[in-house]
Amino acid sequence: xxxxxxxxxxxxxxxxxxxxxxxxxxxxxxxxxxxxxxxxxxxxxxxxxxxxxxxxxxxxxxxxxxxxxxxxxxxxxxxxxxxxxxxxxxxxxxxxxxxxxxxxxxxxxxxxxxxxxxxxxxxxxxxxxxxxxxxxxxxxxxxxxxxxxxxxxxxxxxxxxxxxxxxxxxxxxxxxxxxxxxxxxxxxxxxxxxxxxxxxxxxxxxxxxxxxxxxxxxxxxxxxxxxxxxxxxxxxxxxxxxxxxxxxxxxxxxxxxxxxxxxxxxxxxxxxxxxxxxxxxxxxxxxxxx
Amino acid sequence: xxxxxxxxxxxxxxxxxxxxxxxxxxxxxxxxxxxxxxxxxxxxxxxxxxxxxxxxxxxxxxxxxxxxxxxxxxxxxxxxxxxxxxxxxxxxxxxxxxxxxxxxxxxxxxxxxxxxxxxxxxxxxxxxxxxxxxxxxxxxxxxxxxxxxxxxxxxxxxxxxxxxxxxxxxxxxxxxxxxxxxxxxxxxxxxxxxxxxxxxxxxxxxxxxxxxxxxxxxxxxxxxxxxxxxxxxxxxxxxxxxxxxxxxxxxxxxxxxxxxxxxxxxxxxxxxxxxxxxxxxxxxxxxx
Numbered sequence: 001x002x003x004x005x006x007x008x009x010x011x012x013x014x015x016x017x018x019x020x021x022x023x024x025x026x027x028x029x030x031x032x033x034x035x036x037x038x039x040x041x042x043x044x045x046x047x048x049x050x051x052x053x054x055x056x057x058x059x060x061x062x063x064x065x066x067x068x069x070x071x072x073x074x075x076x077x078x079x080x081x082x083x084x085x086x087x088x089x090x091x092x093x094x095x096x097x098x099x100x101x102x103x104x105x106x107x108x109x110x111x112x113x114x115x116x117x118x119x120x121x122x123x124x125x126x127x128x129x130x131x132x133x134x135x136x137x138x139x140x141x142x143x144x145x146x147x148x149x150x151x152x153x154x155x156x157x158x159x160x161x162x163x164x165x166x167x168x169x170x171x172x173x174x175x176x177x178x179x180x181x182x183x184x185x186x187x188x189x190x191x192x193x194x195x196x197x198x199x200x201x202x203x204x205x206x207x208x209x210x211x212x213x214x215x216x217x218x219x220x221x222x223x224x225x226x227x228x229x230x231x232x233x234x235x236x237x238x239x240x241x242x243x244x245x246x247x248x249x250x251x252x253x254x255x256x257x258x259x260x261x262x263x264x265x266x267x268x269x270x271x272x273x274x275x276x277x278x279x280x281x282x283x284x285x286x287x288x289x290x
Numbered sequence: 291x292x293x294x295x296x297x298x299x300x301x302x303x304x305x306x307x308x309x310x311x312x313x314x315x316x317x318x319x320x321x322x323x324x325x326x327x328x329x330x331x332x333x334x335x336x337x338x339x340x341x342x343x344x345x346x347x348x349x350x351x352x353x354x355x356x357x358x359x360x361x362x363x364x365x366x367x368x369x370x371x372x373x374x375x376x377x378x379x380x381x382x383x384x385x386x387x388x389x390x391x392x393x394x395x396x397x398x399x400x401x402x403x404x405x406x407x408x409x410x411x412x413x414x415x416x417x418x419x420x421x422x423x424x425x426x427x428x429x430x431x432x433x434x435x436x437x438x439x440x441x442x443x444x445x446x447x448x449x450x451x452x453x454x455x456x457x458x459x460x461x462x463x464x465x466x467x468x469x470x471x472x473x474x475x476x477x478x479x480x481x482x483x484x485x486x487x488x489x490x491x492x493x494x495x496x497x498x499x500x501x502x503x504x505x506x507x508x509x510x511x512x513x514x515x516x517x518x519x520x521x522x523x524x525x526x527x528x529x530x531x532x533x534x535x536x537x538x539x540x541x542x543x544x545x546x547x548x549x550x551x552x553x554x555x556x557x558x559x560x561x562x563x564x565x566x567x568x569x570x571x572x573x574x575x576x577x578x
Contacts, residue, residue, distance in 0.1 A: 163426070163429050163443075166415075166419065166422070166423060167423070167426060169412070169414070169415065170412050170415070170423050173412040173413060173414050173415065174410050174411065174412055174413070176346070176394075176406070176410050177406075177410035177411060177412060178395075178412075178423075179345075179346070179393070179394035179395050179398070180344060180346075180394055180395075180398055180403070180404050180406075180410070180487075181398060181403075181423050181424050181426050181427070181486065181490065182395045182398035182399050182426050182427035182490065183395055183423070183426055184393070184395045185395070
């Protein structure tokens with residue numbers, strides 16, 4: 001029982017961070033149709049830009065977060081404007097290759113400035129552990145769950161209710177119709193990339209705080225693929241459930257079976273979902289007519 | 291724009307797709323307060339002409355110019371009754387803007403709304419959400435203030451909702467308000483699309499075959515709604531239609547296209563009597 005509670009909390013915290021990272025991916029896919037292979041690198045950029053502001057430049061935490069948000073917005077908008085907009089109308093494969101190239105460039109840039117050594121950052125979230133139902137639970141994991149839940153809630157609300165969120169859904173649904181009611185499709189594209197980068201920033205910083213600031217964040221970011229495939233690529237609730245599922249499955253396999261197996265189990269889930277429900281557990285069943 | 295004034299002027303409009311000339315030196319003028327029909331055989335270039343007006347197509351040469359009263363557009367207020375014809379035209383700040391160099395969303399902001407031949411609605415959103423999107427251009431919040439539900443954003447939302455509800459009443463869509471548009475019948479979707487365009491409170495409404503694929507009864511209903519919209523909302527309408535009876539019934543003026551050229555322009559009766567029009571529709575020799 002005690003192991004179970006510990007694994008549950010760790011799994012939920014990693015799942016929540018994953019869901020947040022994956023939501024950024026889904027946002028971009030929904031609004032612009034681009035499959036962004038650089039989402040993991042966005043986490044990396046987020047974590048390192050916060051690290052730079054907080055540790056290297058010694059800014060107070062609020063200011064450091066603002067710097068992080070600013071960098072995220074700029075990176076998102078620049079990537080959309082100068083890398084993806086020229087690709088409008090190109091084939092899906094070409095666009096995917098461009099985002100893979102972008103991923104290499106972004107992680108190489110981080111390595112260029114910071115090398116491959118993990119960096120330590122003073123803890124932001126409270127350390128220590130509490131005992132819940134006999135299990136030892138790190139407090140910062142609990143905080144990570146709370147932070148991700150709040151941000152996920154805000155983003156979902158933004159998407160459902162706010163004027164700009166509704167405009168984003170409209171563009172995802174029918175670009176031509178969106179233009180004729182006066183929505184600037186370009187602005188919506190830029191906004192999706194900026195929001196995706198911000199959600200990646202929050203995911204990246206939270207992850208860096210409960211682990212370390214290092215290149216491995218990219219590998220964690222790769223896990224967004226099992227998550228979004230499971231969620232059905234364009235479903236917000238699907239992404240949240242997918243993130244939590246992948247996080248929990250990984251931790252339980254690691255704790256009860258074998259940590260090595262836990263490394264590959266998300267991808268086994270991915271293959272299984274593709275075999276059984278290729279449109280995802282929550283995805284819309286699409287019949288393409290040619 | 292007071293009725294009787296020129297509202298939209300198309301001059302020397304040419305549109306080529308590679309070697310195909312879709313429109314060749316088209317000239318036409320739409321007067322404010324009228325229902326202006328564009329007719330012509332299949333492939334005559336009617337939809338292309340409408341797409342040039344709404345900014346979706348960029349013409350090869352020529353221009354489309356819209357005249358508008360600056361105050362109306364600037365403040366996003368077109369809900370007041372249109373100025374009476376007697377109003378002093380000189381006292382209004384009337385401006386002219388070329389639509390052909392603007393992207394579609396800017397054309398919409400100048401007060402030109404449209405519907406499509408093959409219905410372009412947001413299938414996953416409800417009827418109300420679709421129509422609220424029609425209010426998008428009138429909402430004045432930025433990304434940050436729109437995140438705060440309370441205060442100005444909320445008051446605005448309520449004001450916009452009232453206008454949308456009026457449109458819902460006008461088009462008798464009450465029963466479908468909360469339904470996702472994708473689940474509704476074709477005829478209802480056509481009406482929702484008209485409603486969304488109307489929610490923009492446009493000065494000019496472009497309707498691409500609003501009655502396509504309807505039976506006689508549905509067509510009659512749609513014609514009724516279009517006349518109601520024209521009368522109650524005081525909006526000028528340009529519409530493409532195939533059914534000659536409908537065109538004769540509801541339009542004030544008709545422009546006839548054939549192979550991208552204007553072959554007739556005038557009142558419905560003048561157009562009906564035009565030998566070139568009869569020839570285009572019925573073939574050579576029919577006019578004699």
